[in-house]
Amino acid sequence: MDKKEFVLKDLDATHKWAHEFAKTLHAPVTVALHGDLGMGKSEIAREIIKTLRGENTVVPSPTFTLVQNYDGISHFDLYRICDVSELEEIGLKYAIDNDITLIEWPDIAKDILPKNTIHVYITQNGLGRKLVIQ
Numbered sequence: 105m106d107k108k109e110f111v112l113k114d115l116d117a118t119h120k121w122a123h124e125f126a127k128t129l130h131a132p133v134t135v136a137l138h139g140d141l142g143m144g145k146s147e148i149a150r151e152i153i154k155t156l157r158g159e160n161t162v163v164p165s166p167t168f169t170l171v172q173n174y175d176g177i178s179h180f181d182l183y184r185i186c187d188v189s190e191l192e193e194i195g196l197k198y199a200i201d202n203d204i205t206l207i208e209w210p211d212i213a214k215d216i217l218p219k220n221t222i223h224v225y226i227t228q229n230g231l232g233r234k235l236v237i238q
Contacts, residue, residue, distance in 0.1 A: 106238070113232040118144055121235070122151035129156070129204050131176055134218055136210035139226030144233055145208040148224065149179050152206060166208075170194050176203050183209040191216065 112118045129135070129152070137145040150163040157174045166172045166181040171194050173179075178199035185191065191213055199205045200218060207213060210221075225236040 108237040110235040110237070111229055111232065112235065113230075115144075115147065118147055118233060119151045122148045123155045126152040126155035131204045132200065132202055134200050134205045134207065134221040136213075136217060136221050136223045137206065137208045137226065138210065138223060143226040143228065145226060146181075148226070149206045149208065152204075153177055153179060156204070171196075171199075173203075177206070178203045179206045179208075181208045182212050185209075185212050188212060188215070 110121055112121055125148075135152075137148060139145050146165050153163050153174050154161050156177060161174060163174075163179070164172065166179050167183060170182070170184065171178060171180045178195070180194070180196060180199070182191075185194075191197070196205075196207075196213060197216060200216070207217075210217065223238045225238070227234050227236075
């Protein structure tokens with residue numbers, strides 16, 4: 105399994121990385137965003153969506169709605185999901201099969217994620233972030 109690492113010194117560098125990464129994504133593909141609270145999962149997802157759907161796209165966090173859809177891009181936040189059965193109800197499997205699917209807090213869905221899921225692990229690195237992509 106190939107692993108790539110990126111050290112991003114600040115929010116601008118994170119946005120630039122996500123902008124370039126977005127250009128490599130073609131449906132169907134699943135991106136699992138791993139990291140503690142405040143590590144930038146939503147920022148990365150927001151920049152991917154804006155890159156692919158336009159800078160003026162309004163991208164609220166799906167923390168309370170669980171999922172937001174943007175014409176072929178599905179953005180999930182599974183933080184509040186307690187039971188795997190809820191994943192079907194919110195359309196995760198359909199999204200995985202058809203969309204560019206961005207998933208924050210993906211651990212509860214680990215058994216249904218495709219083998220080719222791109223896992224992005226985000227950790228603190230000084231004032232910036234370190235990304236490990238698998």
